[in-house]
Every structure is written in C-alpha cells, then in structure tokens.
Amino acid sequence: MKKFLLLVCLSFLTLAANAQEKIPELEYVCELKVKCDPAYSVGKTSHGKRVIIPIVGGSFEGPKLKGTVIRGGADYQLVDENQERTELKAIYDIKTDDGVYIHVCNEGILSTKNGNFYFRTAPKFEAPNDSKYDWLNHAIFVCIPQVKDYISLKVWRVK
Numbered sequence: 259m260k261k262f263l264l265l266v267c268l269s270f271l272t273l274a275a276n277a278q279e280k281i282p283e284l285e286y287v288c289e290l291k292v293k294c295d296p297a298y299s300v301g302k303t304s305h306g307k308r309v310i311i312p313i314v315g316g317s318f319e320g321p322k323l324k325g326t327v328i329r330g331g332a333d334y335q336l337v338d339e340n341q342e343r344t345e346l347k348a349i350y351d352i353k354t355d356d357g358v359y360i361h362v363c364n365e366g367i368l369s370t371k372n373g374n375f376y377f378r379t380a381p382k383f384e385a386p387n388d389s390k391y392d393w394l395n396h397a398i399f400v401c402i403p404q405v406k407d408y409i410s411l412k413v414w415r416v417k
Contacts, residue, residue, distance in 0.1 A: 284414035288320025292327050292409040307337040313350045325354040344368040360385045377403055
C-alpha cells in the first residue's frame, strides 16, 4: 500500500511539473449574443456606484452547443469612476436547443485607465452532471466581450 501511495504521489508531482511548463492553449466554445434593457443605478453605496443592466434574452452558438439566453438575469456592476474601472458580475441562465438549462456566472473587469481599454471576463458554467454539457463544469473559461446593439461574449476554454 505504501508503494502504491508513493507511486501515486510521484505521478502527481510529475504531472504537475509538466503542466506548469506548458503555456495554456485556448479552445473556442461559443459566442453569446446577450440582449439587455437600459441600465439603471442604485447610486453610490458602501461598495461603490452600483449599476444594474437587466438581461432580457439572446442566443448563443458554438461547435458543441447552441440555444437561447433566458430573460431574467442581470449584469451587476460596481463602477469606480476615480480609477476608471468597473467590476462586472453577470448572472443568468441559458437553454440549449435540446432543452438543457445551464446557469452562468460571468465575472470580469472593464478598465479605461490612462486611455487603455481592457475588457475581459471569466464565465463559470453550471450544467447538469447527467447531461452532455457536463464538460462545462470541469474547465476554466475566458471571454472577450464587445458592446454592439447587444453584448457579444466570445468564450474560450483554457486547455
């Protein structure tokens, strides 16, 4: 038993060392096209200026999934005008074309400090374990948002 545990530990350490040497690759997952209602502000709170953007629908499509964005979520933002920085946390649900609901929590930063524009987010997906979308539960994702007449969120899985 001790030899087995030692082999497991050595294997894990070898895998960890090899993984640290590799530069992560990205695999394209999908583009979400999120439709929103106009933003409203709660005003300045103890955490900063709170802005809410209601999510009212949309669609998404990629090589392994396709469907609609469900009405009822929102993007909750904390705006720091002095630092020219906004923290974003969008919480919403999507439904695949084959009827599977997936919960999404997408957090990120929008910064315009010193004239430099930076807008990146990291969505986390919660898919049913017994679905073909379970793979979404087992990876880190990154996203490049763009503001159009909707919010375009191009999503990649970090390999």
